[in-house]
Amino acid sequence: MSAPVVEVCHLTKQFGDFTAVNDLSFDIRKGEIIGLLGPNGAGKTTTIHMLLGLITPTAGTIRMFGLDLVHHRETILRQVNFSSTYISMPYSLTVEENLRVMAKLYSLTNIPQCIDDVVKKLEIGDIRHKLTRKLSSGQMSRLTLAKAVMTEPKVLFLDEPTASLDPDIANKIKALLKEYRDAEQLSILYTSHNMREMEEMSDRVIFLQRGKIVAQGTAGEVVRRFGQRDLEEVFLKLAREG
Amino acid sequence: MNVGRIGGLLTRHLYLYKRSFARLLEIFYWPFLDLVVWGFITMYLAQQGSQLHGAVTFFLGALILWDVLFRAQQGIALSFLEEMWARNLMNLFASPLTVGEYLVATMAMSIMKVTAVGHS
Numbered sequence: 001m002s003a004p005v006v007e008v009c010h011l012t013k014q015f016g017d018f019t020a021v022n023d024l025s026f027d028i029r030k031g032e033i034i035g036l037l038g039p040n041g042a043g044k045t046t047t048i049h050m051l052l053g054l055i056t057p058t059a060g061t062i063r064m065f066g067l068d069l070v071h072h073r074e075t076i077l078r079q080v081n082f083s084s085t086y087i088s089m090p091y092s093l094t095v096e097e098n099l100r101v102m103a104k105l106y107s108l109t110n111i112p113q114c115i116d117d118v119v120k121k122l123e124i125g126d127i128r129h130k131l132t133r134k135l136s137s138g139q140m141s142r143l144t145l146a147k148a149v150m151t152e153p154k155v156l157f158l159d160e161p162t163a164s165l166d167p168d169i170a171n172k173i174k175a176l177l178k179e180y181r182d183a184e185q186l187s188i189l190y191t192s193h194n195m196r197e198m199e200e201m202s203d204r205v206i207f208l209q210r211g212k213i214v215a216q217g218t219a220g221e222v223v224r225r226f227g228q229r230d231l232e233e234v235f236l237k238l239a240r241e242g
Numbered sequence: 243m244n245v246g247r248i249g250g251l252l253t254r255h256l257y258l259y260k261r262s263f264a265r266l267l268e269i270f271y272w273p274f275l276d277l278v279v280w281g282f283i284t285m286y287l288a289q290q291g292s293q294l295h296g297a298v299t300f301f302l303g304a305l306i307l308w309d310v311l312f313r314a315q316q317g318i319a320l321s322f323l324e325e326m327w328a329r330n331l332m333n334l335f336a337s338p339l340t341v342g343e344y345l346v347a348t349m350a351m352s353i354m355k356v357t358a359v360g361h362s
Contacts, residue, residue, distance in 0.1 A: 052332075052336040053335075053336070054332060054335055054336055073338075073340075074338045074340065077336065077337060077338045078338045080336075081336075082336055084332075087329055087330075087332050087333060088328060088329035088330065089328065089330055089333060090254065090257075090258070090324075090325075090328040090330050091328055092257070092258050092261055092262065093254070093257050093258070093261075097254075097257050100253065101250050101251070101253055101254040101257070102250075102333065102337070103250075104246055104247065104249060104250025104253060105247050105250045105251070105334070105337040105338065105339050106337060106338065107244065107246050107247065107338070144333075147333070
């Protein structure tokens with residue numbers, strides 16, 4: 001088995017008296033897709049924000065590519081990207097202009113070629129010169145995904161990336177992510193509330209509840225351990241038992 | 243400090259100015275208004291034949307310079323608010339961009355604005 005590209009050790013985040021993430025430890029290996037599951041408020045997004053260096057953990061360490069995130073933020077973030085349904089991009093810029101700005105922030109070379117490639121792969125040629133404020137939520141999701149894959153990251157954090165996509169585009173995006181994973185050995189941490197999607201995409205799943213890991217393993221292992229038929233039933237059981 | 247990333251952020255702001263007449267106008271409108279207001283006050287004081295004429299014009303010049311710098315400072319604050327309104331802060335700070343580079347880029351943008359005012 002390959003060495004982990006992401007190592008999370010005893011990660012904790014407290015906001016005042018509230019513990020959002022509580023002693024989380026896991027790793028992600030090269031080319032692995034990890035599904036991060038849990039009800040609303042379980043700590044999924046907080047975990048991703050800590051992995052991106054956006055918020056400082058109260059305790060614990062994050063290492064990527066063998067380097068500590070606190071001391072090697074710039075080196076690490078050059079090889080990492082993310083996409084989320086909950087973020088946006090500057091409304092007054094066109095899709096292409098937004099991609100060009102992001103390409104410069106990630107110091108990409110041959111920017112026009114990178115943009116052409118990602119526009120083709122994500123089928124966003126029709127909205128390439130459209131102002132971002134005029135995009136639908138599905139088109140916005142495709143733009144943030146385009147931004148994420150354009151930089152050819154080694155690790156990708158995806159926070160409900162298909163939440164506002166129609167089934168056809170969602171399928172194409174999932175196929176594209178798997179293609180990237182196979183071709184580039186891309187490691188992905190994926191959150192979604194669509195359990196079928198999680199079963200289909202993830203090599204392993206991690207169940208979070210109130211900031212703690214309550215189960216982890218392959219989807220099959222987790223389903224068997226809880227004596228349920230599928231991940232959706234496991235999710236409902238855990239969420240309702242609180 | 244990566245010049246390319248600073249350039250990327252400058253490009254983002256220049257795209258905004260390219261597309262917004264209101265933003266372009268704002269660069270010239272306030273300095274113009276200041277010049278008119280303080281110009282009239284200077285003329286009024288000069289007509290009074292004050293013996294302090296030199297000191298007054300010196301003081302008014304300083305006020306105008308202060309106002310130009312104040313607009314530049316406002317530009318930095320607005321750039322940050324702009325990113326918040328566009329929900330773009332996460333995209334910026336989850337990239338390799340450092341806080342120092344972000345500050346340099348917004349300051350450079352403000353200096354460009356002040357220079358544009360100086361030329362006008």
